[in-house]
Amino acid sequence: MDLETVVMKKKESFNDTDKAIVSYLLKYPKEASKLSLMELAQKLYVSKSAIFRLSKKLGLSGFSELKFELSELIARKEQYTKHAQELDFDDNLQKIINDTFKYFKGLDLHDLCADLDQAETIYIYSTGWQQQIIAEYLAHSFYLIGKNAIILPSARDEVSMLGQAAKENDMLFVISFGGFNKTIIEELKKIDVINNKLKLVSLTSWQPGKLASLSDYSFFFKTTPFQFSKKVETFSSAYVLIDLIINEYEKQRKLQK
CATH class of the missing domain: 3.40.50.10490 (Glucose-6-phosphate isomerase like protein; domain 1)
Structure with missing residues (x-):
């Protein structure tokens, strides 16, 4: 399951509380994954049942599965960042060396x-x-x-x-x-x-x-x-x-x- 993709598909059914919860989860997945249901509810000023209902809307069994999906999201983002950095480093280094030759010639x-x-x-x-x-x-x-x-x-x-x-x-x-x-x-x-x-x-x-x-x-x-x-x-x-x-x-x- 791709949590971000599911959120995009289900967003039309979200109420204001759902939107507030989802916004925090996607923006701070690592921080959210470390919180208990009670801690997350208190942080977002929502009820525990509101988080549970959102989990159901997303096709999940409950908060535990939501936390698992957050962990998967974090892993995908870290992998993407690592891959992007590898590409950026290679490309940037090549550009820097080329720029050095151009600079030297002047x-x-x-x-x-x-x-x-x-x-x-x-x-x-x-x-x-x-x-x-x-x-x-x-x-x-x-x-x-x-x-x-x-x-x-x-x-x-x-x-x-x-x-x-x-x-x-x-x-x-x-x-x-x-x-x-x-x-x-x-x-x-x-x-x-x-x-x-x-x-x-x-x-x-x-x-x-x-x-x-x-x-x-x-x-x-x-x-x-x-x-x-x-x-x-x-x-x-x-x-x-x-x-x-x-x-x-x-x-x-x-x-x-």
């Missing part, structure tokens, strides 16, 4: 490549655990092309000390999801006062934040949630963007030889 990296070529040391700072993994990937990419890259520990003091330690032509890559980390932004402002020769490159999510506005070069990546969790995002776009930038740097360096 960039002029001539000055960045020139600064990278002059940089004796490249510092990399990140503001989260996923960003830390990206930082390691970026450092490894620089290592492969013979550039000295140092990953800074994720501590405020490390950024503060960089203003004193960095040399002319050195570069600092900051990887941040949102680009709005107030603590880091304040420290970067101080560094700019102490050492305005340090080139700042930001790699942040698609929405430009304060970090991007402070940077000599700013790059953006897109994310999308994994199908199993809306709290965990894929950063595939960032890795693709790094590969494209590194490859472009090598192309321009070879052209100059």
Whole structure:
């Protein structure tokens, strides 16, 4: 039995009380399935007999069978949501990667490549655990092309000390999801006062934040949630963007030889 389909077929026979009960059941099936007959009646300000009569109108034996159908409805919705998320993730990831290539093709990296070529040391700072993994990937990419890259520990003091330690032509890559980390932004402002020769490159999510506005070069990546969790995002776009930038740097360096 499909509870939603049955409700649509029987809706013409519903009175106002039936409509109120059905509206709640379909909107909050998980919550309703956890309530007893008495609790549901009290919550909706209706009688127990009104719920029982509605169950009969729907072709059910009583409240127990109604709760079973609610459980089935919940299972179908969860399965549909999971399937939709799987489709959305695949489609969204493909779109994001395509958008990354389009975005990259519109960039002029001539000055960045020139600064990278002059940089004796490249510092990399990140503001989260996923960003830390990206930082390691970026450092490894620089290592492969013979550039000295140092990953800074994720501590405020490390950024503060960089203003004193960095040399002319050195570069600092900051990887941040949102680009709005107030603590880091304040420290970067101080560094700019102490050492305005340090080139700042930001790699942040698609929405430009304060970090991007402070940077000599700013790059953006897109994310999308994994199908199993809306709290965990894929950063595939960032890795693709790094590969494209590194490859472009090598192309321009070879052209100059």
